[in-house]
Amino acid sequence: MPALYLAPMAGITDQVFRRLCFAKGCDYGTTEMVSAQGFLTAPKDRNAYRFLLARFPEEGPLSVQLFGSEPGFLAQAAARLTETGVFSGIDLNMGCPAQKVVGGQSGSALMKDTPLAARIVEQVKKNTHLPVSVKMRLGWDDEHKNAVPFAKALENAGADLLTVHGRTRAQQYAGRADWEAIAQVKRAVSIPVIANGDIVSGETARQALSVTGCDGLAIGRGALGNPWIFSEIKAYLSGEAYTPPPFSEVIDTALAQARDMAEWKGEKSALLEMRKHFAWYTAGRRNSALVRTKITLASSFDEVEALLRTLL
Numbered sequence: 139m140p141a142l143y144l145a146p147m148a149g150i151t152d153q154v155f156r157r158l159c160f161a162k163g164c165d166y167g168t169t170e171m172v173s174a175q176g177f178l179t180a181p182k183d184r185n186a187y188r189f190l191l192a193r194f195p196e197e198g199p200l201s202v203q204l205f206g207s208e209p210g211f212l213a214q215a216a217a218r219l220t221e222t223g224v225f226s227g228i229d230l231n232m233g234c235p236a237q238k239v240v241g242g243q244s245g246s247a248l249m250k251d252t253p254l255a256a257r258i259v260e261q262v263k264k265n266t267h268l269p270v271s272v273k274m275r276l277g278w279d280d281e282h283k284n285a286v287p288f289a290k291a292l293e294n295a296g297a298d299l300l301t302v303h304g305r306t307r308a309q310q311y312a313g314r315a316d317w318e319a320i321a322q323v324k325r326a327v328s329i330p331v332i333a334n335g336d337i338v339s340g341e342t343a344r345q346a347l348s349v350t351g352c353d354g355l356a357i358g359r360g361a362l363g364n365p366w367i368f369s370e371i372k373a374y375l376s377g378e379a380y381t382p383p384p385f386s387e388v389i390d391t392a393l394a395q396a397r398d399m400a401e402w403k404g405e406k407s408a409l410l411e412m413r414k415h416f417a418w419y420t421a422g423r424r425n426s427a428l429v430r431t432k433i434t435l436a437s438s439f440d441e442v443e444a445l446l447r448t449l450l
């Protein structure tokens with residue numbers, strides 16, 4: 139069975155959501171992206187980093203994802219995070235398309251500077267005993283699709299695993315992920331390659347594996363409001379029947395996630411952060427648009443629970 143990863147998603151893949159995905163069959167998780175420089179310069183008790191780096195003991199293997207462009211900062215951050223003993227891998231972000239990230243030459247901007255990207259991998263490798271993985275795209279834009287030589291350079295620099303999102307930076311998240319282009323990367327290197335992009339069901343998982351020949355799959359948006367996707371894919375790939383959870387279980391799961399979040403960050407933050415999750419859990423259900431609007435005005439967990447239960 140190929141390994142199933144929960145793809146890192148900023149503002150989403152916190153410890154509460156990850157634990158839920160692990161419970162439904164996810165094999166590997168990654169934290170939200172963390173700025174190497176920000177982490178190094180933040181006072182020790184800065185809440186942002188405390189939350190970003192928190193993990194539940196019941197979670198499965200978890201990599202911490204770093205972004206940055208200075209090999210020295212990335213290496214130092216990797217060393218410190220390794221010392222905590224909390225993480226089982228260091229993942230380097232070379233795929234984020236956001237302007238504030240690429241503006242600082244980080245994220246997918248690193249795909250325009252292969253020597254720098256390779257230096258980063260080398261330096262990080264020297265400063266951790268943990269496996270070092272890289273999350274990359276197909277290139278900067280249609281005219282600069284350099285995923286194959288880039289992947290080879292990272293492999294030579296010591297990368298232990300690559301996750302390839304089948305889009306260019308210019309595509310952001312639009313258009314179809316190009317699994318054939320991921321296959322070319324898989325064929326070009328001998329380290330494990332994980333395919334990512336548009337895997338949203340058992341059938342798309344099977345197709346992505348068959349086209350790419352990859353060693354595993356990373357699922358991002360397909361897990362939103364649907365942590366069961368990992369069980370669905372595992373059942374599908376092993377030829378077993380899969381029954382989606384009844385909607386009552388979906389609502390119970392959403393409420394349990396909200397409760398765990400409230401215990402962790404307090405009710406007020408939890409209600410704010412859970413709004414998007416409630417929208418994903420209830421998408422396409424009758425009357426859900428109205429309930430979602432009412433949820434944005436709710437000031438207590440009990441109120442939200444009552445509103446969600448009206449959908450049943």
Ligand SMILES: Cc1cc2nc3c(=O)[nH]c(=O)nc-3n(C[C@H](O)[C@H](O)[C@H](O)COP(=O)(O)O)c2cc1C
Pocket residue numbers: 145146147148149150170171203231232233234273303311334335336337356357358359360
């Ligand atoms: C809201 C959001 C946040 C994301 N944050 C990150 C991130 O922090 N690090 C990263 O490497 N990729 C990030 N991604 C990209 C995903 O990991 C993934 O590569 C992309 O969504 C394509 O996979 P999918 O089609 O399964 O969603 C993010 C994607 C979304 C939608």
